[in-house]
Every structure is written in C-alpha cells, then in structure tokens.
Amino acid sequence: MKHRRMVQRLAFLCVSLIVVASTAATLICFPWNTDPQGDETAKTRNFYQKAYAAAGVPPQQTASGAQPLSAKEQFYVDFARQAASESRISEKLNDFVERFGLKQKKILEVGAGSGLLQDLVPDYTALDISPTARRFFHKPFVEASATDMPFPDNTFDGLWSVWVLEHIPNPEKALLEMRRVVKPGGYIFLYPAFDVSRYAAQGYSVRPYSDFDWKGKLIKATVPLSKSEMWHYLQFHQVAALRFLGAHLNPGPSRLHFISLTPNYDLYWVADSDAAISLSLYELYLWFITRGDRCIDCPSETRMVLRDASLVSLTVQVVKP
DSSP: OHHHHHHHHHHHHHHHHHHHHHHHHHHHHSOOBOOOSSOOOHHHHHHHHHHTSSTTOOGGGSOTTOOOOOHHHHHHHHHHHHHHHHTTHHHHHHHHHHHTTOTTSOEEEESOTTOTTTTSSSSEEEEESOGGGGGGOSSOEEEOOTTSOOSOTTOEEEEEEESOGGGOSSHHHHHHHHHHHEEEEEEEEEEOOOSOOTTTTTTTTTSOGGGSOHHHHHHHHHHHHHTSHHHHHHHHHHHHHHHHHHHHHSOSOOOOOBEEOOOOSSOOOSTTTTOOEEOOHHHHHHHHHTTTOEEETOOOHHHHHHSOOOOSSEEEEOOOO
8 A cells, every 4th residue: 555655646746747847848938929019120131131242243243342251151141052952942842833833923032042043933023131132133133021022912923931931020020911912812832940949049059068158058958958859748739739729719810929039140150040030830820721821731730739740831822802
C-alpha cells in the first residue's frame, strides 16, 4: 500500500510538472501581438535601401556617386540568392504558375528583392520598399511598401511573396493590401519564414559564450531547448487550439496574431536576424479562411490544430464579391 501511494504521488508530481511546463511554454509562445498603431516602415526601408545599394552590379553600372557594397552588405544579398536556390524557389513558383494557368496573366511580386523571379511570367510587376533595388529589374518596378500599394483594387490575377512577410512590422496591413489588389478568384502564394526564433537577431545559436554577459550565457544555454521536440509539444498544439477557439468564438474575419521581434539591422548573424515578427503557418491559414478564401492543398483545420502540418508555404484562392 505504501509503495502504491508513493507511485501515485510520483505520477501526480510528474503530471503536475508537465501541466505547469506546458502552461508556461504556451504563455511564452502565444502570439499576443497584432498590428501596431501606425506604419513602422522607416527602419525597414533604410535597411533594405542600403542592402541593395549596389549588390551584384559592376561599379560602372551603379548610380552616380554610389559606393560599392561592403563585404557585410554583399553577404546579405548573396545569402538570400543562395537560400532561394537551395530551396528551389524558382521551381516552386513555376509549378504555381503552371498549375493555375497564370503564365499569360498579370502577376505581382511583393518584396521582389534582387529580381531573381521576374522572368517566370511575361506580365510581371515588382514591388519593393527599397528604391535601390530598381537597378536589378528590366520589368516594371514599383517602389512602395507592402502595406500601402499604389495599385487599384483587383489589378492582378496572381501574387507571390517569398521570405517577406516576417520582415514587415505591420503584417496584417500587408495581407489586406495583397488581398485587395488580387482579383476575385485570383491566387496568392506566400512563402514566409514561419516561426522565426526570437534569438535570431542576436545570433545566440552561432556566437560563442564568450560574446555574452551572464544573462546572455543563460539565454544561449536555452537555445537547444527552444529547438527541441519536447518544447514543440509543450506549446505548439496548445497555442493552435487557443487560437482556434478565439477565432471561432468570435465570428467574422480573424485578426492576425504574431510575436513581435526586435530586428537586427546592423549584423546579419543568421537567417532572419532582420525579421520583425514570428508568425505560424496556422495563424496565416486562419486569417485567410475566416475571410472566406480557399486554401489550396491544406489539410482540414482539425488536422492543422491537432497534428503538425507539412506545409512550408501557403497557396490561397481569393474569394470576394
């Protein structure tokens, strides 16, 4: 009997610890933030203007008075191009274009960067926040923020945006603009970096312990835990379930929830050191479907909440009057 009580107490203690740990992890990882008041694009614009100032362009082709990129700035553009190649971005977008019959349609790329995708379709328009990115394009280029696009409603048949949304401080405003400029029945392909680490800006995963004070050392020591499957299961489905309940108990379009980050515009330690938000796939899915849009190739919502989705991008057909 005594042995049985001890086992019961240990079991109760273990369950209690798991519940406490799961609650703490859920609170830490819950996407509390929505779009801030006002448009916070000034720092973003300054960073990308500098990043693309002369990247990949011979000195004789740069604008008058432009200085060649530093090694750090050239690294930024080279890193992005290499990542696009390794992730087969061109192939993915070719599939998107072919599957939905967009080859001869009017296409917009939001956050077009250095122009790697401009020749996938003939009728292509690039939009980027950086005026100095213009030099990369022989197709139409528009300098503007994704949160304030200078196009009439229902202008484009299709739109894509790759590794951009996580860098926009007002992501819901950008999504509203994307949806506004795409025609009813048109298609949107979004490939953001989902679930950006809150440690990316300071490079905790790649810098040595000697770079940090005692607080930084403690944070660095937790990085392996934040990447572990245990941490994932302590919070991932719980957060999704809470967002599911929150969205469906309040009928109508869902607000976009995310975790605000402090982007590092000085040192690019790792991919997405300059990210402004951390956004989940389910959150993006939820935003579109509560507006009546159709998610292409998505599993059921129950599966999205209760099981890990294998999607790394989201393809949506816009449904609006």
